[in-house]
Amino acid sequence: MEPDKVLEELKDILVERLKFEPSRLPELTLATILPKGLEGSLGLDSLDFIEMSIAVEERFGFVIDETQDVEAHFQSLGTLVEYIRSRTVAR
């Protein structure tokens, strides 16, 4: 799956599952930081990350590997896109 396509799917998740305002979606890029507390980030909190991880699994059809440290993959939209691509290509 192409990065742009994965990014669009993630934007859908943000709106549908995390209730983000759709009008702000054009501002999002692969460089957008996810965790709150960092300048320019989307401001996702711990509950958002739970919902985001479950939604990613459901949308892209894989289970996040619980034996690996996945926090690094959820740092930005770009790192998450790459993680999803690596998991979906590997299947």
Added chain:
Amino acid sequence: MPRVEAVGRQWYSHPYNRSDLYRLAAGLGWLPRRLRLALARQIGRLAPALMPAERAAIRDTMARLTGATGSRLEALTRRVFTDFAMCFSDLVSTNRQPAALLTAHVGKRVGIERLARLTGGLVALTAHVGNWELAGRLLAGRSARPTHVVVAPEEVRELERWVRRDGDGVRFVTRSRPTVSLELVAALRRGEVVGMQGDRALGGRGDIRVPFFGRPASLPLGPFLLASAVGVPLVPAFCLLDTRYQYVVNVAEPLTAARGQEEDAARAWVAILEAVVREYPTQWFNFFDIWQGFDG
């Protein structure tokens, strides 16, 4: 993005979380426990006069929890401070003993066999009641699987050495970054235990208003959202000090939080918590008005 962020303090804290107080309490750890607890009670009797704001909050809380008035209410208020002093003394000394020695301080176990029936991951749910940290250590030894205890980042980093000692299957996870929830999801999926406090709101959108002793109070919804996301049960667990200064470990019937019905599970948890607090009102160690919240 239109997110509602909490303003100001994120959770209740008090000015007595100071390393010198922990050091003092830990320094008395060499005393025989019975003598140490007697000394703690004496110090606890002095505390209400030194902590007027906390005393007022506790007095109001005891009135609501028990309906007591007059001299009985004053006695209950004092008792909260003496009970807390004993549990605090154990927190920084007895709790630091190896797990095998901790069981010597347990006089009664209620419902602990429920843990043996659960084989997968679970959320152990407790509250600031009695010696909650000891409950986590005892259950970690009992469940024979890693236990991740979620704690707030301390305002004074130095405090961690007094109350957060990894080992014996217990690992402390500081809520210092939002992505820590991913770590907890992974732990639950590996069949491990996540210990969380279910009585102290964080001041954000993850809080829920639930009737507690007849009046709405803010409580955290996070434990229930975590359990429902992974599909694991929540096991309410408490560790209370009895009249012989032994601990009673109480494990309640596991709760299920179905997706979209997390608030129902939170209400069921509150009913269990109310029953425990009703039985041990002076071991409800929230020194602020839980109904008004920490910003009130």
